[in-house]
Amino acid sequence: MEHPAESLSPVATLCLAILHHGEATGYEIKKLSVEGDFSYFVDASFGAIYPALARLANEELVTQREEVQSGRPSRKVYQITERGRRALLAALSEPPGADVYRSPFLLVAKFAPHLPRAVVESALGERRRRILADLAHLEELEGRHGDAASRWILGYGRACLSSDLAYLDANAPALVAAAGSAGDGRLAAE
Amino acid sequence: MEHPAESLSPVATLCLAILHHGEATGYEIKKLSVEGDFSYFVDASFGAIYPALARLANEELVTQREEVQSGRPSRKVYQITERGRRALLAALSEPPGADVYRSPFLLVAKFAPHLPRAVVESALGERRRRILADLAHLEELEGRHGDAASRWILGYGRACLSSDLAYLDANAPALVAAAGSAGDGRLAAE
DNA sequence: TGATCCATGTAAGCCGTTACATGATTGG
DNA sequence: CCAATCATGTAACGGCTTACATGGATCA
Numbered sequence: 001m002e003h004p005a006e007s008l009s010p011v012a013t014l015c016l017a018i019l020h021h022g023e024a025t026g027y028e029i030k031k032l033s034v035e036g037d038f039s040y041f042v043d044a045s046f047g048a049i050y051p052a053l054a055r056l057a058n059e060e061l062v063t064q065r066e067e068v069q070s071g072r073p074s075r076k077v078y079q080i081t082e083r084g085r086r087a088l089l090a091a092l093s094e095p096p097g098a099d100v101y102r103s104p105f106l107l108v109a110k111f112a113p114h115l116p117r118a119v120v121e122s123a124l125g126e127r128r129r130r131i132l133a134d135l136a137h138l139e140e141l142e143g144r145h146g147d148a149a150s151r152w153i154l155g156y157g158r159a160c161l162s163s164d165l166a167y168l169d170a171n172a173p174a175l176v177a178a179a180g181s182a183g184d185g186r187l188a189a190e
Numbered sequence: 191m192e193h194p195a196e197s198l199s200p201v202a203t204l205c206l207a208i209l210h211h212g213e214a215t216g217y218e219i220k221k222l223s224v225e226g227d228f229s230y231f232v233d234a235s236f237g238a239i240y241p242a243l244a245r246l247a248n249e250e251l252v253t254q255r256e257e258v259q260s261g262r263p264s265r266k267v268y269q270i271t272e273r274g275r276r277a278l279l280a281a282l283s284e285p286p287g288a289d290v291y292r293s294p295f296l297l298v299a300k301f302a303p304h305l306p307r308a309v310v311e312s313a314l315g316e317r318r319r320r321i322l323a324d325l326a327h328l329e330e331l332e333g334r335h336g337d338a339a340s341r342w343i344l345g346y347g348r349a350c351l352s353s354d355l356a357y358l359d360a361n362a363p364a365l366v367a368a369a370g371s372a373g374d375g376r377l378a379a380e
Numbered sequence: 381t382g383a384t385c386c387a388t389g390t391a392a393g394c395c396g397t398t399a400c401a402t403g404a405t406t407g408g
Numbered sequence: 409c410c411a412a413t414c415a416t417g418t419a420a421c422g423g424c425t426t427a428c429a430t431g432g433a434t435c436a
Contacts, residue, residue, distance in 0.1 A: 009394090009395075009396095010395090011395085011396080013297070017297060017300075017301070020301075020304075025414095025415075025416090026415080026416070026417090027413095027414065027415055027416080037300075038297075040291060040292065040293050040296050040297075041292065041293065041294070041296065041297045042292065044396085045396070045397060045398080046397095046415095046416080046417080047396070047397060047398075047399095047417090047418085047419095048395075048396055048397080050416065050417060050418090051417090051418095054417095069414090069415090071404055071405060072403095072404070072405075072413095072414060072415070073402085073403075073404085073414070073415040073416060074415080074416090075414085075415065075416085076415090076416080085374070088301075089301070089304060089305065089374065092297065092298050092301050092305060092309070093305060093306070093309045095312065095313070095316060096294035096295045096297070096298050096313055096316070096317075097294045098294075098320060099291070099292065099293040099294065099295055099296075099317075099320075100290065100291070100292040100293075101230060101289070101290070101291050102230065102231065102232065102289065102290040103230050103231065103289040103290075104231070104286035104287045104288075104289065105286045105289055106230050106231065106289075106343045106346065106347075107203070107207060107228075107230075107231045107282065107286070108282050108286050109339060109342060109343050109346070110207075110227075110339050110340060110342075110343050111207070111210075111278075111279070111282050111339065112339045112342075113337065113338070113339055114210075114279060115279065115282060115283060116283070119282070119283045122285065123285070123286055126285060126286070127289075130288060130289075147303065148303070148364070148368045149299060149300050149301065149302045149303055149365070149368055150300060152299060152300075152302075152361060152364060152365055152368070153296045153299050153300050155357070155361065156296065156299070156357055156361075157296075159353055159354070159356070159357040160350060160353060160354060160357075162353070163349055163350060163352070163353035164349070164350060166349070167345070167346055167349040167350075171342060171345065171346075174338070174342065175339070175342055178338045178339055178342070184275070184279065199422090199423070199424095200423090200424095201423085201424080215387075215388090216387080216388070216389090217386070217387055217388080234424080235424070235425055235426080236387095236388080236389080236425095237389090237390085237391095237424065237425060237426075237427090238423075238424050238425080240388065240389055240390090241389090241390090241423095244389095259386095259387090261386095261432055261433060262385095262386060262387070262431095262432070262433075263386070263387040263388060263430085263431075263432085264387080264388090265386085265387065265388085266387090266388080381436100382435105382436095383434105383435090383436085384433100384434085384435080384436100385432105385433080385434075385435095386431100386432090386433080386434100387430100387431095387432105388429105388430090389428105389429085389430100390427100390428080390429085391426100391427090391428080391429105392425105392426090392427085392428100393424105393425090393426085393427100394423105394424090394425080394426095395422105395423095395424090395425100396421105396422090396423090396424105397420105397421085397422080397423100398419100398420090398421085398422095399418100399419090399420085399421100400417105400418080400419080400420100401416105401417090401418085401419105402415100402416095402417100403414100403415095404413105404414090404415105405412100405413080405414080406411100406412085406413075406414100407410105407411090407412080407413095408409100408410090408411085408412100
């Protein structure tokens with residue numbers, strides 16, 4: 001049960017990255033991956049995390065300790081091992097894959113001339129709301145983070161979101177104006 | 191063979207979106223999804239596109255015409271139908287999913303203190319190169335696009351990439367300085 | 381002469397989501 | 409009293425990637 005580790009899956013990498021900072025349960029890893037400062041990497045579900053942790057334990061990249069609790073289900077607390085640390089650092093040392101940006105919103109924007117004004121407006125509004133929420137969340141995270149690298153990446157995120165918001169605010173009216181300008185008969189309207 | 195369309199998969203949406211602008215073969219759709227101005231939406235492979243087109247033809251959202259060529263394999267040219275247009279516009283009319291940003295690079299950045307300087311430097315350099323390439327590519331696309339909506343989304347992309355680059359240029363030295371500052375024994379070095 | 385472009389498709393397999401199963405405790 | 413939180417896991421299903429199979433034409 002000790003392969004040469006054969007490179008980690010994204011979820012496994014996430015688990016090790018989080019455990020590098022301290023022990024945690026699967027449940028906590030999930031929360032950190034969604035709300036914490038790892039959400040930019042992968043956004044994993046339980047169905048992915050639990051099996052990944054089991055595999056990591058099998059390969060001895062993590063160890064586990066069971067904590068029986070009264071009233072609550074018992075929790076399995078995982079710790080990263082020396083081998084785990086090495087595997088993580090090795091994975092991070094090889095050239096990182098390209099960043100991925102997928103935007104359903106931009107597709108809507110591209111089709112603005114073919115869509116009703118209301119649809120474009122609500123997509124724009126929803127997007128703005130989300131950027132604002134992310135920004136607020138980011139600033140909250142910035143409040144409670146000491147190490148330089150964390151502040152660096154949070155700053156990165158803030159820079160991107162800010163310019164994003166600026167473009168949106170400056171150019172939303174233009175997109176709304178373009179909406180519905182192509183004659184498409186009557187759309188998906190009922 | 192005519193279900194109520196039951197909402198489109200991302201790849202199917204991509205196909206319809208491209209076909210909305212004019213007929214194309216599976217091969218061409220792939221190219222446009224990688225190089226063209228749809229790459230921000232999904233980046234599909236042949237193994238995803240061909241079956242998707244077959245399904246769309248089955249649901250009568252597209253039609254196909256076979257063009258026999260001498261010397262070359264014959265090509266299947268697809269056209270979107272009225273039903274296809276309606277299905278696409280209906281899909282785009284419901285609230286778009288959240289934009290996704292996944293960054294292996296930021297994970298490397300977060301672990302900078304635990305990684306050798308050379309690793310951090312090369313990740314930073316690679317990222318810079320990619321942003322520059324994307325920017326150049328974007329400007330090339332901007333040169334040959336008439337409609338307002340296309341220019342809008344290209345401008346959006348340019349704004350994001352520019353601020354991205356600016357942050358990188360301003361803050362790369364700080365990250366390099368932080369590299370290797372945590373004592374990790376000897377890393378993944380052999 | 382060897383890589384790349386054109387061009388379609390299938391099959392196996394991975395990786396992950398969703399839904400299900402279970403159930404006490406705490407907070408509104 | 410109802411919802412959410414804590415907590416782990418399994419099973420089914422889906423969608424996409426990768427590799428395979430095929431092969432002439434063009435370009436360096």
